[in-house]
Amino acid sequence: MTDLAGVLARTRRPVSLLQWVDSGGGPLIVVPTTALGDWKGASDDDDDSWGDYDRACEVDGYVGVLDVGAAQALVLADEPASTTYLPDRRIFVxxxxxVSEAEVVRLVPRAVEIADWEDAGTWTTSGPAELFDSGYTGDGLEHTTHLTVNLARGTYLIRTASVQPDKRTALMLVHLVEQTQSA
Structure with missing residues (x-):
């Protein structure tokens, strides 16, 4: 007879330390909650374009900003990497x-310490936002994994860094540095 507990332990997905958002292959998007209804995701209405998803795919580099209605969305481009947000540091990881999520979590402080930050523009947000796969609509998030990004209203300097804190780990960090706060 096999060791059932041992077999289950090897096949059961470990409990995650953080909430991660995955992409189906395209960029992730961070849309202020006030503009979620304006993000239409991938649309097949036009033969030449996939709507907002297509606009997100056109972002060059690691990050970019797109207009969404009267607001701005932050595009996490370049890599369809699993992403989380650390609110205490205002950093997307x-x-x-x-090797494992535990290694990522353990190495984040070192990655932040050794990061060679590059400025990547600014992003103005009306406050809290949602991180999700840019292919989805903002008003359909109950059907996909998303993560609330609690931010104060204001303008943030966007800084990016590609970091390899050890030879088995590579991370892209996106840091939001508060510039101004609106009333």
Whole structure:
């Protein structure tokens, strides 16, 4: 007779330390909650375009900003990497490769310490936002994994860094540095 507990332990998905958002292959998007209804995701209405998803795919580099209605959305581009948000540091952590999630979590402080930050523009938000796969509509998030990004209303300097804190781990960090706060 086999060791049932041992077999189940090897096949059961471990409990995650953080909430991660995955992409179906395209960029992730961070849309202020006030503009969620304006993000239409991938649309097949036009033969030449996939709607907002297509606009997100056109972002060059690691990050970019797109207009969404009267608001702005932050596009996490370049890699369809699993991504989480650390509110205490205002940093998106994009998991490029690592042995495990525990290693990613353990190495984030070192990655932040050794990061060679590059400025990547600014993003103005009306406050809290949602991180999700840009192919989905903003008003259909109950059907997909998404993560609430609690931010104050204001303008943020966007800084990025590609970091390899050890030879088995690579991360893309996107840091939001508060510039101004609106009333």
């Amino acid at each position: 994009r998991w490029l490769y690592a």
